[in-house]
Amino acid sequence: MSTVLPRDAGPRTSAPADEPLAIAGRSFRSRLIVGTGKYDAPATMVEALRASGTEIVTVAVRRIDLDATKEESLLHHLDPEEFFLLPNTAGCATAEDAVRYARLGREAGLHDWVKLEVIGDQETLFPDVAELLAAARTLVEEGFTVLAYTNDDLVTALKLQDVGVAAVMPLASPIGSGLGLLNPVTIRILKRRLDVPVIVDAGVGTASDACLTMEQGVDGILMNTALAAAERPALMAAAMRRAVEAGRMAYLAGRMPRREWAVPSSPTGGMLA
């Protein structure tokens, strides 16, 4: 079943121009990065990716199934001309493994970018920051452009930046949890203190989560399960696209101050006697 999507609003001539998302000298119009895991069918995935407006999609590296070598590969469905394929090191628990997977991903792909993930705990999928830093150091030395999935800890983020990663990717909440942005304050601190792009990776569940996250001033969001596990992935992808844009615009617009008392919007003078 194909999803009927809302029509695009057309050229947004009235909205002030935003800078493109720049990572390691490459520019992207979309601030939304999308994962390709957990979709029911490849066609559903492609429809969602297109509806999201994303330009960068993440992929994993795994052994082929020797009993099903005729099965269509993911590359059959994803045109590298249409999407920038970003290999990840998901599932790796040590720096050594992550470096191995990153090298395999580089050989399978067309460039030396990697989304670096080193998992330290299987229940929470929180990163092992010591192994993460070690892997990042090795990969940067080998010429990789490293986008590092990490927690929202400022000190680790600063160390990753010192090592030379191209982007720091703090989680909003645990991978696949859909809990949304749990700590806007730490994310804002990271954004304020880092020079490299901050891309929130993991935890976003629905459009309001994405919007709220972008309103913190971060440079982008990476999500996967929020789309793949939605009842209608393409429709959620279209919603996320708009939410990321809305959150970005609201951040750039500068929100009004919060105050805990009312201020009338209509003139107080000129009332009937």
Add this chain to the structure above:
Amino acid sequence: MSENGKSRAGGADMDPRDAIELQVNGEPRRVPGGLTVAGLLDRLEVDRRTVVVELNRRILRRENLEEEQLDAGDRVEIVRFVGGG
């Protein structure tokens, strides 16, 4: 050609006296001696444009697969991109 069992055992065309045993993606697999990595991929009916091969922890360049000779006990890993976040 790859109907279970047969290809796993190395194929009917193989003289058992020449066979060598490899570890392919963690599984033991008997193949004819003198096989190259490209030959192994052909036997497994794997499209070599979509995979990357690691031989004894060394990543092989796609253009060298024809020259890489397999020996008994070699550990071969064949990977490809799959969906992931």
